[in-house]
Amino acid sequence: MSEVSLEQESVTSIDFIRVKKKQRILNFIKGIMFLMPSILLFSVFLFYPMIRTIYLSFFLTDNGGVPTVFVGFDNFSSIFASPIFQKSIVSTFLFVLYTVPGAIIISLFLAVIANEKLKGIGIYRTIFSSTMGISVAAASVFWMFLFHPTMGWLNQLIGTIGLEPIGWLTDPNWALFSVSLSTIWMNIGFTFLILLGGLQSIDSYLYESADIDGAGYFYKLRRITLPMLSPTLFFVITVTFINAFQTFGQVDMLTRGGPQNETNLIVYSIYQEAFMNYQFGTASAQAIILFLIILVLTFIQFKLGERKVHYQ
Amino acid sequence: MKQVELINLSKSYEKQTEVLNEINLSIDEGEFFVLVGPSGSGKSTLLRMIAGLEDITSGVLKINEKVVNHLPPKDRDLSMVFQNYALYPHLSVEQNILFGLHAKKVAKKEQQKRLHETADMMGLGSLLKRKPKQLSGGQRQRVALARSVVSECPLCLMDEPLSNLDAKLRAHMRMEIRRLQKRLGLTMVYVTHDQVEAMTMGDRIMVLNEGKIQQVGDPITLYNEPANLFVASFIGSPKMNMGQAKIEDHHLVIENELKIPLDLTELLKITKNKGLTVGMRAEHIFRGEAEETTHLLEVVNVEQLGNETLLTFEIGKELWTAKWLGQWQVSVGNKVPVNISMKNMSFFDSETGELIKAASTPTNQEVVAI
Numbered sequence A: 001m002s003e004v005s006l007e008q009e010s011v012t013s014i015d016f017i018r019v020k021k022k023q024r025i026l027n028f029i030k031g032i033m034f035l036m037p038s039i040l041l042f043s044v045f046l047f048y049p050m051i052r053t054i055y056l057s058f059f060l061t062d063n064g065g066v067p068t069v070f071v072g073f074d075n076f077s078s079i080f081a082s083p084i085f086q087k088s089i090v091s092t093f094l095f096v097l098y099t100v101p102g103a104i105i106i107s108l109f110l111a112v113i114a115n116e117k118l119k120g121i122g123i124y125r126t127i128f129s130s131t132m133g134i135s136v137a138a139a140s141v142f143w144m145f146l147f148h149p150t151m152g153w154l155n156q157l158i159g160t161i162g163l164e165p166i167g168w169l170t171d172p173n174w175a176l177f178s179v180s181l182s183t184i185w186m187n188i189g190f191t192f193l194i195l196l197g198g199l200q201s202i203d204s205y206l207y208e209s210a211d212i213d214g215a216g217y218f219y220k221l222r223r224i225t226l227p228m229l230s231p232t233l234f235f236v237i238t239v240t241f242i243n244a245f246q247t248f249g250q251v252d253m254l255t256r257g258g259p260q261n262e263t264n265l266i267v268y269s270i271y272q273e274a275f276m277n278y279q280f281g282t283a284s285a286q287a288i289i290l291f292l293i294i295l296v297l298t299f300i301q302f303k304l305g306e307r308k309v310h311y312q
Numbered sequence B: 001m002k003q004v005e006l007i008n009l010s011k012s013y014e015k016q017t018e019v020l021n022e023i024n025l026s027i028d029e030g031e032f033f034v035l036v037g038p039s040g041s042g043k044s045t046l047l048r049m050i051a052g053l054e055d056i057t058s059g060v061l062k063i064n065e066k067v068v069n070h071l072p073p074k075d076r077d078l079s080m081v082f083q084n085y086a087l088y089p090h091l092s093v094e095q096n097i098l099f100g101l102h103a104k105k106v107a108k109k110e111q112q113k114r115l116h117e118t119a120d121m122m123g124l125g126s127l128l129k130r131k132p133k134q135l136s137g138g139q140r141q142r143v144a145l146a147r148s149v150v151s152e153c154p155l156c157l158m159d160e161p162l163s164n165l166d167a168k169l170r171a172h173m174r175m176e177i178r179r180l181q182k183r184l185g186l187t188m189v190y191v192t193h194d195q196v197e198a199m200t201m202g203d204r205i206m207v208l209n210e211g212k213i214q215q216v217g218d219p220i221t222l223y224n225e226p227a228n229l230f231v232a233s234f235i236g237s238p239k240m241n242m243g244q245a246k247i248e249d250h251h252l253v254i255e256n257e258l259k260i261p262l263d264l265t266e267l268l269k270i271t272k273n274k275g276l277t278v279g280m281r282a283e284h285i286f287r288g289e290a291e292e293t294t295h296l297l298e299v300v301n302v303e304q305l306g307n308e309t310l311l312t313f314e315i316g317k318e319l320w321t322a323k324w325l326g327q328w329q330v331s332v333g334n335k336v337p338v339n340i341s342m343k344n345m346s347f348f349d350s351e352t353g354e355l356i357k358a359a360s361t362p363t364n365q366e367v368v369a370i
Helices: A002-056 A074-081 A083-114 A121-133 A136-147 A153-161 A175-200 A204-213 A217-245 A249-254 A266-275 A280-308 B043-051 B093-103 B108-122 B137-150 B167-184 B195-201 B219-224 B229-234 B362-366
Strands: A059-061 A067-070 B002-013 B017-028 B032-036 B058-063 B078-081 B155-159 B187-192 B204-209 B212-217 B241-248 B251-254 B258-261 B276-280 B295-304 B308-315 B318-325 B335-339 B346-349 B355-357
Touching: A002 A059, A002 A280, A059 A280, A074 A083, A074 A280, A083 A121, A083 A175, A083 A217, A083 A266, A121 A175, A136 A153, A136 A175, A136 A249, A175 A217, A175 A249, A204 A217, A204 B078, A204 B093, A217 A280, A249 A266, A266 A280, B002 B043, B002 B187, B017 B043, B017 B187, B017 B212, B032 B043, B032 B195, B043 B058, B043 B078, B043 B155, B043 B187, B078 B137, B093 B108, B093 B137, B108 B137, B137 B167, B167 B187, B167 B195, B187 B195, B195 B219, B204 B219, B204 B229, B212 B219, B212 B229, B229 B241, B229 B276, B229 B346, B241 B318
Parallel strands: B032 B187, B032 B204, B078 B155, B155 B187
Antiparallel strands: A059 A067, B002 B017, B002 B058, B204 B212, B241 B251, B241 B276, B251 B258, B276 B346, B295 B308, B295 B335, B308 B318, B346 B355
16 A cells, blocks of 8 residues: 555655756757857957957968968067057057046936026937937037037137147147047036936935934035936946947047157057957057956946945 | 914816816914815815915915915915825935924924924834934825924924824824824814824815815814715715605605604704605614514625624615614624614715705713713
8 A cells, every 4th residue: 555655655756856847948948049049159350350359369461361470479578569559559558548538427417407497408318418419520620610620619619718739639749638628518418418318316205304403505416416426427437437448430530640759559450450450469469458457447347336236 | 363274276287177276275384184075076185285385376374364376385384294205215314303403404402302302202212313214204294293393383284194004003193293292282274185184183074076175174073064965975974874855745755675763853944845865874773673673684794894794785775774882693684783873874966966964863962071
């Protein structure tokens, strides 16, 4: 009697395991099927190019980009010895230093004032975020006119105050500043929009409670708005930071890396190395350096951010 | 002394939709005043107008005998507890409690003194370093209360503070808030949609519906003498049994079904014989003892509450509930003897909804003063 029941039990338990195993395999296949489009796309456009870049950075290539001679780390040592690349790294860091805080502070200010409930505020919100809809090329052409040495409004404006005209894009002392200025202008739309969204998601009860407690405008800004906005701020800083390192369009349009390589940012330098000088090996090495710089800095940012950022 | 006075206070949006209509009210110092009404009745709007968070469309608002229509919230000398507590999630309990004192630049020593007094009173001493996220619902509620207490404002406004708590905790917090208010002598204006909270906590209750005052009075008056059908159905649980009634050949006929012999002493006060609505509290449908039985009614539902039994009957289209003390083993479908008499009924005008005559019930006599 007991044997019979035991047998039956073991039979059913084996069945359970088998069915569960089958289900698990089926689930795994289903999951892979859902991931397949992304895996395929990423493989073709991301993973393969990345591996290829690492591979190429150890070779000398011919004009067509076909690897010819294996040189190990020679590409890396040669670019670090090159004063042009060193200059380009310095320029890039300066550029990031100008544009990231500039764009964030200006758009934070705009977002805070555009968050007030006033009549017609929608018009201002549209204006402040409108640069998001303008392509880098169009914006660059527009700024080119502004920067024009004789006809440009900026120089005309300076002329009316009685100052010497400035070679915005031709003077080595001014070129990087000018490119940064136009970049800040282009970035404001995006950062403004994200920050405004962040501001609007802050619970209005918090402000009402603070009103009753007798908190002033700046006290509320410092004790409520900024801490509650910190996750959004962190996101915006990270994104503009990475974008700044990858700037290409406006450099190509406004200065082509000149004058005296002052605005030769890394991505532009990679482009020149690869498609002007046909040095795909050294270009790949530069690309990897850029990748590592962004990776390390973003990692540090996250480590620092974790402590300061308040997530709800 | 009148702490808060509302004179012809109105609120409308876009000059069209009237949210509140000519509210006249005064709240005395040290009073626990409850604003109760269904959602959308304008009770929260009224509270926010007192707080200064909403504009006053017309009328006068006085706090401490001074007109405050034009003053911002911080100059009205009041504190407020919000429904979702409005705790600052990035600040610790201590910082949350001290937020207002810090903003008003109260001296550090005074801040610490008040913080510890309040924390001890509210039982928050061991939680001061925690963030709101790490607290339970009841603890968050206490922090919100502490924030209001620490400000030492004489007037405290509360906007449905207990609605996010579970039933057990709510009953406990009801008592705690009530005790706190009495101990500190606060004037409290308390908004709720829950009539149980209103009945159990308020010194006086104002029932609000669609922006109009329905009745103001102490809880027992509202229960025994509801001014109209709305108050009658809103106050009390289970809700008052209602039915259309008319007088036909020496009988009161309810819902064309229930016939009750006329009681002449009661009848004198009723001037109409058509368009009447009768209301009867569940505890007034007694079990019919041998000769007192007036009707035999079929039970359609039974709810055992342990100490009481709720029986539901079908009277025409209406469902009437009787509340009997004790445990009664009755099954659905049984016919039970009941005693329904006119003296326990309230009469309302069906068209206007106004009370014609309140029940001249034993409840009035049962009120015991100690």
